[in-house]
Amino acid sequence: MFRQLDDPGAAALTIYIDGQAVTARAGETVAGVMMRQASPVTRTTPVHGSPRGPYCMMGVCFECLATVDGMASTQTCMLPVHDGMKVERQHGKRSVA
Amino acid sequence: MTEKYDLVIVGAGPAGMHAAIQARSHGLRVLVADDQPAPGGQIWRAVERTAAKATGDILGEDYQAGAAVVRGFRACGADYRPSTQVWQIEKGWHVYMTHGQQATVVQADNILLATGAQERPAPFPGWTLPGVMTVGAAQILLKTSGQVPDQPVWIAGSGPLVLVYIKQLLQAGGRVAGWLDTAPTQNWRRGLPHLLSALGGWRDLRKGYRWMQALRKAKVPIYRGVADIRAEGDGRLSQIVFQAAGGVQQRVPAQLLLVHEGVVPSIHVTRALECELDWVPAQRCFSPRTDKWGHTSQPGIFIAGDGAGIAGARAACLRGQLAGIGIARHMGKIGDGQADKLAAPVRNRLARELALRPLLDAMYPPRADTASPSDDTIVCRCEELTAGEIRAYAKLGRPGPNQIKSFTRAGMGPCQGRQCGYTIANILAEAQQRPVAEVGFYRIRPPLKPLTLGELASLDDGA
Amino acid sequence: MESYDVIVIGAGMVGAAIAYGLAGRNCKVLVLDGADNDYRAAKANFGLVWVQGKGFGAPDYQRISRRAARMWPAFGEQLADESGIALDYENRGGLSFCVGGTEWDERQARLASWNAQVPEEAACTRMLDRGQLQSLLPGVRLGVDVTGASLGETDGHVNPLKLLAALHKALLVRGAKLINDAPATAIDPLSGGGFAVHAGNLRYEGAQVVIAAGLGSGRLGRMVGLDAPLRPQRGQILVTERLAPLLPLPASGIRQTGEGTVMIGVTQEEVGYDLHTTTSAAVQMSRRATRVLPDLAKARLVRQWSCLRIMTPDGCPVYAQSSSHPGAWIALCHSGVTLASFHAGPIADAVSHSALGAEFNFFHHRRFDVSTIG
Numbered sequence: 049m050f051r052q053l054d055d056p057g058a059a060a061l062t063i064y065i066d067g068q069a070v071t072a073r074a075g076e077t078v079a080g081v082m083m084r085q086a087s088p089v090t091r092t093t094p095v096h097g098s099p100r101g102p103y104c105m106m107g108v109c110f111e112c113l114a115t116v117d118g119m120a121s122t123q124t125c126m127l128p129v130h131d132g133m134k135v136e137r138q139h140g141k142r143s144v145a
Numbered sequence: 146m147t148e149k150y151d152l153v154i155v156g157a158g159p160a161g162m163h164a165a166i167q168a169r170s171h172g173l174r175v176l177v178a179d180d181q182p183a184p185g186g187q188i189w190r191a192v193e194r195t196a197a198k199a200t201g202d203i204l205g206e207d208y209q210a211g212a213a214v215v216r217g218f219r220a221c222g223a224d225y226r227p228s229t230q231v232w233q234i235e236k237g238w239h240v241y242m243t244h245g246q247q248a249t250v251v252q253a254d255n256i257l258l259a260t261g262a263q264e265r266p267a268p269f270p271g272w273t274l275p276g277v278m279t280v281g282a283a284q285i286l287l288k289t290s291g292q293v294p295d296q297p298v299w300i301a302g303s304g305p306l307v308l309v310y311i312k313q314l315l316q317a318g319g320r321v322a323g324w325l326d327t328a329p330t331q332n333w334r335r336g337l338p339h340l341l342s343a344l345g346g347w348r349d350l351r352k353g354y355r356w357m358q359a360l361r362k363a364k365v366p367i368y369r370g371v372a373d374i375r376a377e378g379d380g381r382l383s384q385i386v387f388q389a390a391g392g393v394q395q396r397v398p399a400q401l402l403l404v405h406e407g408v409v410p411s412i413h414v415t416r417a418l419e420c421e422l423d424w425v426p427a428q429r430c431f432s433p434r435t436d437k438w439g440h441t442s443q444p445g446i447f448i449a450g451d452g453a454g455i456a457g458a459r460a461a462c463l464r465g466q467l468a469g470i471g472i473a474r475h476m477g478k479i480g481d482g483q484a485d486k487l488a489a490p491v492r493n494r495l496a497r498e499l500a501l502r503p504l505l506d507a508m509y510p511p512r513a514d515t516a517s518p519s520d521d522t523i524v525c526r527c528e529e530l531t532a533g534e535i536r537a538y539a540k541l542g543r544p545g546p547n548q549i550k551s552f553t554r555a556g557m558g559p560c561q562g563r564q565c566g567y568t569i570a571n572i573l574a575e576a577q578q579r580p581v582a583e584v585g586f587y588r589i590r591p592p593l594k595p596l597t598l599g600e601l602a603s604l605d606d607g608a
Numbered sequence: 609m610e611s612y613d614v615i616v617i618g619a620g621m622v623g624a625a626i627a628y629g630l631a632g633r634n635c636k637v638l639v640l641d642g643a644d645n646d647y648r649a650a651k652a653n654f655g656l657v658w659v660q661g662k663g664f665g666a667p668d669y670q671r672i673s674r675r676a677a678r679m680w681p682a683f684g685e686q687l688a689d690e691s692g693i694a695l696d697y698e699n700r701g702g703l704s705f706c707v708g709g710t711e712w713d714e715r716q717a718r719l720a721s722w723n724a725q726v727p728e729e730a731a732c733t734r735m736l737d738r739g740q741l742q743s744l745l746p747g748v749r750l751g752v753d754v755t756g757a758s759l760g761e762t763d764g765h766v767n768p769l770k771l772l773a774a775l776h777k778a779l780l781v782r783g784a785k786l787i788n789d790a791p792a793t794a795i796d797p798l799s800g801g802g803f804a805v806h807a808g809n810l811r812y813e814g815a816q817v818v819i820a821a822g823l824g825s826g827r828l829g830r831m832v833g834l835d836a837p838l839r840p841q842r843g844q845i846l847v848t849e850r851l852a853p854l855l856p857l858p859a860s861g862i863r864q865t866g867e868g869t870v871m872i873g874v875t876q877e878e879v880g881y882d883l884h885t886t887t888s889a890a891v892q893m894s895r896r897a898t899r900v901l902p903d904l905a906k907a908r909l910v911r912q913w914s915c916l917r918i919m920t921p922d923g924c925p926v927y928a929q930s931s932s933h934p935g936a937w938i939a940l941c942h943s944g945v946t947l948a949s950f951h952a953g954p955i956a957d958a959v960s961h962s963a964l965g966a967e968f969n970f971f972h973h974r975r976f977d978v979s980t981i982g
Contacts, residue, residue: 051295080290088275094850095529101275105282108263110559141868143852144903542788551651552773590913599905602894
């Protein structure tokens with residue numbers, strides 16, 4: 049959906065989205081990386097299971113929630129990437145068990 | 146022992162940074178908490194790493210100017226805490242915040258809220274589909290990820306931010322498939338009565354004119370007076386349906402739709418602290434009541450920046466300075482006379498910045514149906530409630546927003562009413578035939594933003 | 609001027625249930641509700657339909673609680689049918705978790721005494737040790753300090769907001785009239801019998817009046833010889849984001865709702881009319897909840913709020929008809945959810961027949977010996 053204007057070069061790092069390795073650049077947010085994928089969906093809602101993706105990119109809509117390094121319901125637009133980060137799309141009501 | 150400060154500033158954007166610099170110059174002990182990893186707020190987001198790059202040039206001088214402010218802020222001696230989420234403020238003032246999953250509390254004599262603004266929630270059918278985002282979101286992606294839509298993008302809405310972003314996108318080599326301009330046709334007529342007073346901001350007027358020229362030159366398809374927008378798709382956006390003024394309904398394929406109907410002050414924290422708010426008819430939003438220093442109706446709570454009233458980054462800087470001076474005066478560090486003297490030139494510049502507002506407000510009212518969405522439009526995104534469902538309860542007696550919240554769960558999701566509060570108030574106002582100002586807004590409860598029970602239980606209150 | 613058989617002042621959990629009951633007994637009912645920002649205990653219920661431990665030392669209260677729980681299933685079904693609103697009512701028992709050995713022993717002793725206070729009724733609670741509790745909650749990770757729980761076999765839970773919405777809808781369906789934003793300011797007896805109720809500039813007439821106005825009942829009650837003492841008691845509650853099923857049975861401090869949110873509570877604070885929430889209470893409640901169910905540490909808290917319970921001096925309900933002003937009634941309690949079936953049934957019956965049976969004599973506020981009027 050989005051493309052980067054230039055190569056990250058030295059700032060490149062790798063994160064994993066649902067197990068798949070993806071290039072990211074230091075300083076950007078997880079949601080920014082999600083918006084470069086084929087599907088912008090980060091979760092399905094806990095109410096009706098509707099797919100949602102990032103909407104506001106500034107932390108006021110709570111649509112971009114995903115599980116990051118085991119922590120569910122994380123606002124991916126507020127979180128800078130780090131190398132090796134594991135992101136999983138969140139489906140329906142998240143489990144705490 | 147709980148750490149004590151003269152002033153805690155929430156938000157390290159233009160207003161927060163300037164207030165910190167000013168307050169520090171008077172020797173105040175200042176803490177600045179911000180939920181972003183670096184200073185800049187939204188307007189100067191990621192400015193430290195982006196200003197000097199090619200993307201910085203695309204974003205323009207107004208953006209790049211932030212870099213100097215950030216340098217000044219980092220050097221001013223405030224206790225700056227990035228990636229820190231403030232989740233409650235209690236009388237005393239006790240400020241509770243979380244960083245790295247650890248909760249702490251500090252005590253402050255004064256609080257400055259510099260949490261800025263958010264885009265006006267502007268629901269329409271299908272707006273919750275993945276692929277629909279705000280124009281502001283796209284601009285943040287340009288700032289933080291250096292990225293642009295990879296296909297010609299559709300944009301729906303009106304206001305200066307739309308023009309700025311289109312200009313930046315074109316300069317970056319992106320393309321616009323079409324701009325659905327939702328401003329009333331011939332909106333320049335609505336602006337005319339305010340033109341004389343707007344001339345104080347003539348540089349901005351000229352800038353706006355130049356942006357329009359750039360759009361024309363790039364032959365961006367513009368559809369005027371657009372109403373009735375629908376986003377459609379199965380699980381994600383695949384087409385947009387719209388009607389331009391005097392035209393037939395059109396259907397176009399689209400993967401990405403950027404929307405914008407103006408910005409409104411973030412009132413979440415001001416509501417939580419029970420500061421008095423006034424309804425501003427020209428902007429169709431609530432704004433906190435403050436004195437000339439930004440002091441709200443709650444003693445010790447100040448507000449500056451777009452959170453005090455939409456006026457842009459330069460005005461935010463100036464209001465931040467005024468708040469810094471005002472707080473120093475409030476604490477007795479400087480006398481009234483000295484405070485007024487320091488403030489005078491700032492107030493003059495602020496007056497010039499505010500000159501353009503009435504013109505912009507008149508020319509770019511929000512799309513009419515944001516106040517009156519169709520029954521099938523989702524109005525509470527978190528709880529997936531439609532306008533029709535809210536309307537069904539609106540007529541059961543004459544409930545206010547808080548009763549509607551308890552009947553329908555509207556406002557009870559994670560966004561805590563940020564995306565639905567205004568829409569619910571508008572729906573009630575229309576159904577009950579009374580002004581929005583009378584209907585009011587949700588009562589806001591803690592936490593100011595969701596935090597985990599583990600973080601809460603971890604609170605180190607220094608005791 | 610239209611005249612009503614009964615004017616019910618207050619459309620909270622108590623008023624709405626009584627009005628619903630009256631409207632189903634051929635009474636012409638008007639319900640007057642307060643303003644959007646009024647103290648509304650009804651919006652802050654935990655949602656328990658609870659019997660275990662109710663009315664310790666006041667056996668008549670235990671009796672009506674047991675009775676209310678027995679009536680609840682039929683009441684709930686009928687209400688859901690008439691209103692078209694599902695109540696998410698479950699009646700599979702309820703727990704009171706015990707943390708540490710002393711808590712368990714104390715709970716056991718207390719419930720044994722409690723059961724014995726109403727000897728004609730079979731015991732409806734039993735103690736579970738940790739192993740038994742774990743078998744009842746397979747797959748639920750219990751905190752290391754959890755020693756067990758008391759199980760109330762007749763306990764259950766319901767969605768309290770849906771219950772209130774359903775009562776409002778159903779009382780309208782039954783033909784009662786509801787006026788919002790009309791807080792009652794005065795009650796005057798009429799010379800020919802009956803009462804005039806003033807709500808600001810508005811005036812309504814009814815043969816009888818029921819004061820079910822929560823904390824506003826004291827002032828109104830005194831106008832018609834019903835001087836029932838009451839005080840506010842603050843309760844704070846936490847609620848999380850929606851979670852996958854975690855806790856299959858409601859507990860007295862932790863309950864997972866039909867939507868998946870987990871409610872945690874509740875404090876009991878004597879702070880007057882102060883609705884502010886406190887972080888110290890939130891921290892305390894989180895610590896207790898995560899001690900019982902450690903997995904909750906990862907759940908996100910979305911909302912904390914408070915309410916003011918309507919507390920009588922002994923915590924038991926007040927139901928009384930005025931002797932100086934017959935036809936004027938007062939109904940007060942802090943367990944409006946559990947007693948909803950009772951309010952819509954026997955209490956509505958009593959009002960429609962203008963007489964409250966002798967088995968409810970205990971509930972008259974004269975038990976507080978407060979004043980000579982009423």
